[in-house]
Amino acid sequence: MALPSFHSSGVLTMGVELELMLLDPQSHLLTPAALNLLDAMRVRQDQRYVFCPEITQGMIEFNSAVHPRWHSLYDEVTAMRTYLCNLADECGVRIAGGGTHAFQRWQDQDFFPKDRYLALGEKYGYLSKKFTIFGMHVHIGIGDGDTAIQLIRAVSPWVPLLIALAAASPYQDGEDTGFACSRLHVLTPFPYAGRMPAFGDWAEAEGYINRLIDAGVVGSIKDFYWDVRPKPEFGTIEFRIFDTPLTVEIAADLGGLVQLLCARMLYRRNEQPQVYDAYAYNRFQACRYGLVGEMVDPWTGSRRTFIEAAGSLLDELEPFAKELDAREVVDRCRQKLAPGMSQSEAMRQRVGASAGDWGGLLAWQADCFSSGKVE
Template sequence: MAQPRDDRPGTAVRPRPTDAPATADPLTLGVEEEFLLLDPVTGESMPVADRVRDALSGVARAQSRQEFRHSMVEMVTPVSLDLASLREHLVALRRAAARAADAVGARLVAVGATPVCEAHRTVPDEPRYHDMSRRFGPVAHDPAVCGCHVHVGVPDRELAVRVCNHLRPWLPVVQALTVNSPLHDGRDTGHASWRSMQLERWPSIGPTPHFDSAADYDATVQELITAGIMLDAAMVYWYARPSASYPTVEIRVGDVCPTVDDTVLVAGLVRALVATMIDEIRAGVPAPRIRDCLVAAAHWRAAHDGLDGELVDLRTGRPRPAWDLVDELLATVAPALARHGDRELIMREAERLRRDGTGATRQRRIMADTGGDVRAVLEHLAAQTTAA
């Protein structure tokens, strides 16, 4: 939960008229990744984020952000038009952050939730963070959680709101692809994404409601601020949201991914999904109207099962094998993947994920192989975080 800012990734895209071809040009991409700073011996969270950022230099320093916990650092990619350049940025930023963490005695780890414990839960000394602490109490002092946020350039804000409507049936599938936080307090929680469970305590986090227009969106946000649910519009933490300042849609449903290749897979799929939804909107296909309680239930199931069980198909309301829905997502976005030149790469990475499992599956496999050795899991995650 970073402070509001005007330098979000993926925003260097010029607005185009809404009657322009939906995918005449590649949609821009940007990714924010949040990481934990852990003690290399105990695995506990270390409150050294300021020191880590001070140890960064050059581009990496400029692309780092202060986060809501002293044990977290966020790295933000520049705008990319292709997955190859996005991957280069991700590798460079992860390695720079890992070197800075190592310089202060910490280990940079791409994991979605605090795996062992976090003794220091005070917020950074910023007025807005103190306001959040006073308003939301213990919720604002939960152990740190880390997400992966993908920004996709969209021609205008009205269209961005409509894209968010169309995304609702598919975002639980995206969430299931990213699950990477089964551990809490040194034990398996039974949930593939414990991060998702923690975040449900915040009143402004969850599935994006259906909105009739950008004006409807803005009016609803203002009503929630007036009601005291949010301090300001920057506290819109819905799983998909239009930027308040730029023509982008931000998808923020996923855990931070364990590897760069996992992040590239998610980013490529998300861009193709947004492009596909734009095509549907321009073709006059209406967004499905799904009851909010069913959407919330589908996200709970995705956070619990990941890809190792079943997901709720929100088009029918029935559970189905998770990989059946992933295959349907891939088929749905295949034309958009081809237009962006991403189809071969994404299909290959999806097969790798099918073979190796999600981040949560991999962590559980190591736990099983080592008799529950959390340190072995964290050592593996740290190595995967910076692997090229």
């Protein structure tokens, strides 16, 4: 089936998708509770929030509404948390954020009984169960396909910085990976992962995707795991590089930050060509070291830490924050930069203080989610 035409949506509107862990309160392992939780939601017939299954049964996805401003997104996700945590208590599970479960086994995961997920299991084998990772996707509304492609190209140099800001997946398989964000490496083996090709306009992108659909290589845009991809049926571009944050407050802040970044790139585009192809290097640095990694400026070749780059970017975003009533987003992001510590480092500190208690780490992650505080 060919791509749908590019839907025109409200420019710079935003929404988020949050993939969340379902934990057994005693073992802190992922528990296959998605069916029970979704059934409980259907019984209540509460139409305020949209939840859907994910590829395996130990996870669930929340889809926000479309928001013009950060404040309404913040209000929705914090209210959703109260609703979800109360329902999870009734179902005997706990909810947690973070990009990976520290000690789960992919072999123990069960596919959610949905045709698409079962087909992915058949197509990708064990990689599909290893896909039990947890990310946040941010959608930004765009008026047309050409603008979407231009904006993806414009924001690409800043994608590694966003990865560093959100890093929350230092552990996998009961081991410290040495990375601040290890989640993205689970996506690497999939076809069409990483950076989107540098399309000149929507017609070129549409032709490229439709030819692969016609050849039976992919089924839809969902089979492209690009870091940032167009989503024509929604009229958005979709940022797919974030680890699920430990709290919904951080999730709202990151959504607001992406909105401001896109506003800056739409209305003050840097037309200078990039001299240095630093994307792969910067992306690796962000995944490996988080905020203390270094970023190569693709225009000048100069180097600075992601913390320094983030401070400079926030300065540039101040005028747009004023226009979009999002000064608090900038202030809150600055506060998180001040300690110079990512969520991954907070997780490492927790494990170090408890002499490697993995269960205690997951219990703490669930506490962070329910309380809205990383402490």
